[in-house]
Amino acid sequence: MFSRSARLCAPSLLALTFGLALLGCDQKGGSNEPEGGGGDPGTIAEPDNQAGGAEYVYSNEGFTLVATTNITLELASGQGQGTAEVQAKSEIVATPEGDKLRVHGKVVELLGYSGSGQLDPEFMKKQAEEQGQEAMDIVAELQESEGWSIIDLKGEADEDATKAMPENQDQDGAPVNFGLFGLPDLPTVDLEVGSKVELPTKADEEQLPFGVVPVEVDVTWTLRGKDGDIAELDMFLESSGATEISGSGGSAMVSVLGEAAYTVFFNTATRLPVSYSGYNASEIIIDLPQGPQTISTNSEVETTFEVVQ
Secondary structure, eight states: OOSOTTSOHHHHHHHHHHHHHTGGGOOOOOOSOOOOTTSOSOEEOOGGGTTOOTTSOOOTTOEEEEEEEEEEEEEEETTEEEEEEEEEEEEEEEEEETTEEEEEEEEEEEEEEEEEETTOHHHHHHHHHHTTSOOOOHHHHHHHOEEEEEEOTTSOBOHHHHHHSGGGTOOTTOOOOOSTTOOOOOOSSOOOBTOEEEOOOEEEEEEETTEEEEEEEEEEEEEEEEETTEEEEEEEEEEEEEEEEEETTEEEEEEEEEEEEEEEEEETTTTEEEEEEEEEEEEEEEEETTEEEEEEEEEEEEEEEEEOO
């Protein structure tokens, strides 16, 4: 979700966490595990049902949205703790790209940023200076943040196509992408009101500032209800994985645990999102020779979308 892997630990973790906060948008929150609403306690989707959910696809004609996002974040690591609150308004422009969508997002107005501890802007600058690195102005980074991606009509990113985009070839010196332009993922299965559908476990990768960890991901979808053309959808996700990552200082076993849930209101007539909200909690454990280091994050996000005609 961000491009500056050489960044200082605290800024890198901040960028990582903001990316995770929107994910249902891949990376991309209801604030609780979905409940069945008195319906079927849960079914596992069959392989031939993975191409379902025909009602839940983004418009292939392209669209422009203005997203107003509020994020709260808590971070705890061996370096200390920090909290942050961000409010931003972003423009998301999606244009047809074959059978997918080319998405460009940029912050058009930073409505507010406040941070304490490890996420205090002045602390970040001072820490960078003490370590002989370029100071990171987190407020300026947010104000200038923009990003490009290729997604399918379910909102899932095409990682290879995204990396190959000309705009992503030379990211040195570009503002960090904090994930403020994310569109929520949509169900790939047919849903009935009140019933949970659990997807088969999926192998995926967790992109960290210092390497990639293979993970297994379990996702459950629930259609909470439908009011006219507006569907209320819940997603609950759990992920875990571990691998050995090598660097200039040696190698270490890195394990990842994650949990996320979000509720999205989706207009099945316009095929555009109305809003989404939720939480993401993650824990990264780095097993170093001098002892394990744990990085824990907890974030909550609320986003509303306005269609630009």
